[in-house]
Every structure is written in C-alpha cells, then in structure tokens.
Amino acid sequence: MTDEPAEHGTWFARIIAVVVAFDVLAMTQVPWGLPAPRALAGGDVLLRLARTPLLLFALSCLAWAALVAFARAPEKLRFGVLALVPAAILQETLARVQGGHEEPLFQPAGALLGWVLAVLLARALASRDGRPLLAGEERRSGLAGATAVVGASYFSAAACKLLVEGPQWALHPVHVRAMTLAHQPMPPTALDQLVIGALGQSATLGRAAATFTLVVELGGAVFAVSPKLRRVAALGLVVWHVGLLYMTGICFYGGLVLLVALGDRRWPARFARARAWLTAHRPRAIAAGAFLVGAIVTLPYVAFTRVTQRGITASVVALVFCLAAAVGLLPVSDAAPVEPRPLDRRAALLLVVALAAVVAGLYVLPLQPHTHHR
C-alpha cells in the first residue's frame, strides 16, 4: 500500500464524518418533523422514542461526538461504531414515523461501516500473517472499504433492476420518461420544456437515459479494484446525479459528495496546493470565509424562500460541498501514530453486537415497507 500518503486516509475519514454528521442532522427532523410528535399514536419503542425529542437530541449528540473522534483518529474503530449505532436508531425512528426509510441517508453511513469492516479485516489478515499493522496501513484499508461500499450501493441499485426486470429495464420505452415527468419541478422553465420535453417526446431518449442509468450504476463494481476505472465510473455517476437533480429534484447528496471525494483520490494533494497558496497569499481565513459566505447565502435561501425541491436539494448539495471543502483545507497532521496495533477485539465485539442488534431489530420492530417503491 504505497501509492498514497498515510495522512490522506485521515483526510477522507474527515469527509466521510462530515457527510454522516450532516445526515444525522437531517435525521433529527424527527422531533419537529411530520406528523407532530404528540400526534403519534401507538406505544412501540420507536414511536415512544419519536415523542421524546430530548432523547433523540442526545442520540444525535452522541453520534456527532463519535464522528468528531473518528475524524480525529480514524484508526480507533470504536468511534466509528459508536457513531453508527445512534444513527441507526435515528434512521429506524424516522422510518417508523414516516412509513419508510430514507435511502439517501444510507450511503454515507454505509461508507463508514465499510471503513470499519475493512480495518477489521486488515487487522485479522495481519494477525494471521503474524505481523503488526501500522496506522497508515489501517487508514488506507479503511479508505478501500469505504470506497468499496460507495461503489456497492450503486451496483446494488443496478442489480435490483436486473433481478426485478432483467436487461429489459434499460430498454423500456416509457418507464424513465414517465418517472421524470412525474417528478419534474413545476412550473417548468423554458429550459425544462426543451430538455425534459424532449425526453417526454422520444422513446429513444427514454431508452438512452435508462441504459445510461443502468451502465453507470453497474460501474460501481470497479470502485474496489481499479483507480483508473473508478475515476471514469465516478464521473459517469456524478453526471447521472446532476442530470437526475436537474430533471426531478431527486438527489442523494451524500452519495454525490462521496463520489466526488472518493472517486478521484487526488483531492488531498490538490487541497494541499490550495492551502499552500492560501497560506502564501492570505491566511486560512479565506477558506473559512468562503464556507461562511456559502452558508450565509444558502441557509436563508432554503429557510425563507418558496423554493422547489430542486432548489432545496441543490442548496443542500452546495452547503455540504462548501463544508467538505472547508474540511479539506484544514491541515492534516503528518505525525500519524506508527506503533504496531494488535487486532482490536473489543472493537470487533462491539461491531458484532451492534450489527446483531440491528439485524434482530428487523424481525422485532414493526417497520413499514419502503415508500419509494412501486
């Protein structure tokens, strides 16, 4: 594992932590979301939890604290696990209240899980080989796992389509056209009428869009094994996401940020050059100022204007990118701990217990089916 400096693993861990933290913030809508907590009838555990904003806020704080600790020391897996457990409880509570899961919130947490799993596997392999695993190797392993899960999420989406409908999904003349028209922002702009109107008129364009969707989603399979192909596949998926956002307002913002960040891993070097330029010309305040300006412009826009779903989503994407950029410009310490690390049995046990609890919850809790499905 010699092609990337060790500290780059920390850089990517920070980006993952930022996106998951933003998702936790999104999930805290439970206390003041729809319907109002006191209107939630019933007595199961999740509904009782949904009626207790203080407890939900405490869970969110626990997740945020664990994410901060993970970003500072991504080789300490207990922080990653500690972030995932409250996030899972918040997500299942949200699903119970809303009647379905919010799948866009699964990708970043999946990347965090991939990081934890890969480091555990790396430790197990090193233990089998009878050699210690250095901290830098752990970070690179975690990064490989996180990247693999981002790719796996898109591959799974493609696999579902192939399992349900077969390759005919990509050749269906109506499906993508109907879905796009039923989600387009209203009233349409002149550009909307030109672009989305053309899609609605042409079965060939509908098939092309469906085929492109399936092909780029299948491209998620190369994320784990080839850096060059990963860049191409990530670019294709970013193009697909932007097109979907424009035409329907649907966006997996966390997935989009992770695609940009993990698809091409040369960002740390680019940010290092940018940081050097900023340091040479003006203090780091320029970077913080850029984020603040982005936030000041974006937040009131979302909060106080009557905007479409497309506008809100685009604003959230812009905000997360600003935040990720600000995090990227923060200095990363080169003084990575290099002491040998044995297999962390406590972290492994914690992970197994957490996963078992979540899996058991599937069979115990009265969860509703996903609402996106037709």
Next chain:
Amino acid sequence: MDRRAKLLGALVFATYVLVSFRIGEVFPFARFRMFSRTVDQASRLVARTADGRIHEIAEFEGWTCDAVAKLDESCGIGYPDAEERVRAELKRRGRPSTSGAPEVVEVVRQQFVAPDPEGPMVTRQCAVLVCRAVRAQ
C-alpha cells in the same frame, strides 16, 4: 492501490451487497431498489389555478379543502412518498393565511401516459379537490 487494498475492497464490496440483499433495508445496509420495477404510466398531484396554469402544491399556503381524504381514491396512484408530502402539505397549510387573499385552487392529478409506447408521452389532468389557498410570498 496494491493487492491487499484491492482484496479488502472486494471483500467489503461483496459483504455489503450480499448482506443487503439478504436482509434488505437495515441501516446502513440497503439495496437501493427505488424505481427498479418499470411502469407504463406515472402521476403526481399538483395545484391548478383559475388560469389553468400548473404549480407545485408548496407554492400555496392556507389551504382549505373539501375533503383531503379524497386524495386516496382519485384517478390512480402516484409515487407514495411524493403523495405523502402533498398530503402533509395540505394538512400543514390548513391554517388560515394572513398574507394575501385566498383564491380558488384545484388539486389536480397529472397523469403521464404513452398511448403508443414508442410515441410521445401524453399528459392528462383529473381534478381531485377544489380548495381555497393563498399564493405564498
């Protein structure tokens, strides 16, 4: 990216996909199966003003409708989460608005169908509710 990183990536990739397909949506595992089943038509609920123009429901507030429950039996079914958002919007905005004069606004189901699958999509409109609402500032 050396062989060990690729091996770890491939193992985690396979684990995530296989577990997701085995257990379904259990955070953070998911199959991401939205829109995996093809449809021959789709629909959505929108607002239609007296001049016949179509708007998002969220562009209005202070909704007062005859019977929101009629949404359930109206001219077909839309995408469930989008329908839920509209239903919540109509309920949440049911309070009287003080920001302007109410106008008559119809909640309309727009249906997108292709009489000939190889031909252009056709839009049909089916009135569901007659309401009064105020255009949001």
